Amino acid sequence: MGSVAIIDYGMGNLRSVCKAIEHVGPDAEVRVTSDPAVVKAAGRVVFPGQGAMPDCMKELDARGLRPAVLEAAATKPFLGICIGLQMLFRHSEEGDVPGLGVFPGEVRRFPASRMVSPTGERLKVPHMGWNEVRQVGAHPLWSDIPKDDRFYFVHSYYVEPADSSVIAAETDYGLRFTSAVAKDNIVAVQFHPEKSAHSGLQLLANFLRWKP
Amino acid sequence: MLAKRIIPCLDVNAGRVVKGVNFVELRDAGDPVEVARRYDEQGADEITFLDITASSDARDTIIHVVEQVAEQVFIPLTVGGGVRTVEDVRRLLNAGADKVSINTAAVNNPQVVAEASGKVGSQCIVVAIDAKQTAPGKWQVFTHGGRNNTGLDAIEWACRVESLGAGEILLTSMDRDGTKSGFDLALTRAISDAVRIPVIASGGVGNLDHLADGVSQGGADAVLAASIFHFGEHTVREAKELMRRRGIEVRL
Numbered sequence: 334m335g336s337v338a339i340i341d342y343g344m345g346n347l348r349s350v351c352k353a354i355e356h357v358g359p360d361a362e363v364r365v366t367s368d369p370a371v372v373k374a375a376g377r378v379v380f381p382g383q384g385a386m387p388d389c390m391k392e393l394d395a396r397g398l399r400p401a402v403l404e405a406a407a408t409k410p411f412l413g414i415c416i417g418l419q420m421l422f423r424h425s426e427e428g429d430v431p432g433l434g435v436f437p438g439e440v441r442r443f444p445a446s447r448m449v450s451p452t453g454e455r456l457k458v459p460h461m462g463w464n465e466v467r468q469v470g471a472h473p474l475w476s477d478i479p480k481d482d483r484f485y486f487v488h489s490y491y492v493e494p495a496d497s498s499v500i501a502a503e504t505d506y507g508l509r510f511t512s513a514v515a516k517d518n519i520v521a522v523q524f525h526p527e528k529s530a531h532s533g534l535q536l537l538a539n540f541l542r543w544k545p
Numbered sequence: 546m547l548a549k550r551i552i553p554c555l556d557v558n559a560g561r562v563v564k565g566v567n568f569v570e571l572r573d574a575g576d577p578v579e580v581a582r583r584y585d586e587q588g589a590d591e592i593t594f595l596d597i598t599a600s601s602d603a604r605d606t607i608i609h610v611v612e613q614v615a616e617q618v619f620i621p622l623t624v625g626g627g628v629r630t631v632e633d634v635r636r637l638l639n640a641g642a643d644k645v646s647i648n649t650a651a652v653n654n655p656q657v658v659a660e661a662s663g664k665v666g667s668q669c670i671v672v673a674i675d676a677k678q679t680a681p682g683k684w685q686v687f688t689h690g691g692r693n694n695t696g697l698d699a700i701e702w703a704c705r706v707e708s709l710g711a712g713e714i715l716l717t718s719m720d721r722d723g724t725k726s727g728f729d730l731a732l733t734r735a736i737s738d739a740v741r742i743p744v745i746a747s748g749g750v751g752n753l754d755h756l757a758d759g760v761s762q763g764g765a766d767a768v769l770a771a772s773i774f775h776f777g778e779h780t781v782r783e784a785k786e787l788m789r790r791r792g793i794e795v796r797l
Binding site for chain 1: 546547548549550585590615616617619620621638639640641643665666667668669712713741742743766767796
């Protein structure tokens with residue numbers, strides 16, 4: 334199954350991601366690493382993230398990881414999770430910072446004016462809990478995962494791709510936002526597969542098997 | 546639509562799950578990993594551990610419990626009980642907790658909420674509020690299992706911890722806790738309307754309708770219960786099926 338590098342830039346605990354991947358890929362050699370050389374050598378790369386995006390970008394650069402992340406995103410099976418999805422975009426409203434620019438588009442905050450449910454209930458931010466992920470098109474990532482299945486989200490910002498062809502899933506929360514993107518060797522999700530019970534583990538297993 | 550969450554709460558004493566009524570006659574109820582796995586299989590949306598370990602030399606056992614559970618159960622895990630410092634928060638998160646709940650320490654030193662959420666992010670910080678009614682439409686914040694009145698107004702305190710950076714509020718009615726007479730719905734509604742962060746209702750669940758009431762009348766984003774699940778009266782799945790019949794969005 335080969336080696337999987339989980340990129341650690343010092344923003345939060347990556348134990349859950351690591352354990353979930355080991356759980357579905359007992360033969361995979363999983364490493365949590367902040368060493369660019371290990372990222373370069375890995376067969377697959379997972380790019381997680383939590384906290385505020387400006388801090389994440391700063392810590393990534395402080396460890397000299399940007400070139401290794403960009404190279405991985407251009408060349409090998411690559412899974413972004415949560416802020417790891419948002420950082421792939423060109424710019425974020427959070428702290429008005431540039432992202433890595435792999436995808437054109439903006440990272441936006443859920444607008445207070447739209448935070449009302451179809452039944453008139455006020456919606457809370459962060460968007461926290463289990464919401465439906467509406468798959469857009471077919472992708473090996475969704476193999477054996479029911480349409481509109483629920484995954485666990487915790488976030489206050491969402492991505493708005495400039496190119497709608499990269500949208501792999503959408504979710505409704507006050508507005509319809511992009512909850513997964515896919516292009517070539519990259520998949521990235523706003524929710525946390527490592528915390529999404531059976532379906533989350535299935536998604537991680539699909540990623541480990543994926544041959545883009 | 547976002548589902549309303551059902552969260553079983555487990556009391557953990559020196560590394561074992563215990564159950565009892567009103568903290569008396571505590572009985573061993575098993576290995577935390579096994580119990581957590583069972584709730585995960587029933588469809589629990591999250592699990593909360595409340596560490597009630599009294600002796601200080603056994604306090605580190607909760608760290609090992611969290612490590613073991615987080616290795617095998619892949620749903621969000623919240624840990625509370627005796628969390629005093631940012632260092633305590635960090636240790637629990639590093640062990641595999643997704644959120645840490647702070648109660649008395651937040652009352653004693655509100656800055657700990659700001660400091661912790663600044664360091665690890667609001668999404669990881671839950672502030673637990675134990676409230677008791679003191680007059681019609683008035684509730685105050687209590688600590689030490691309801692014995693110590695802080696004099697703080699519960700609604701004002703909820704708004705304060707939100708502004709300090711709490712990501713969620715775990716609201717327990719000390720009047721209802723252990724009574725099986727249902728949540729204090731007026732309290733739940735008052736707090737839920739006052740803040741923009743999610744509110745978890747707790748204290749008083751005696752049947753499945755109480756859980757649904759907490760959402761439909763109390764306006765809670767999530768409901769927490771212990772005894773109705775522990776003693777095998779009901780499963781989490783049954784709770785969700787009833788909530789769905791009552792028109793509440795759940796993950797089934």
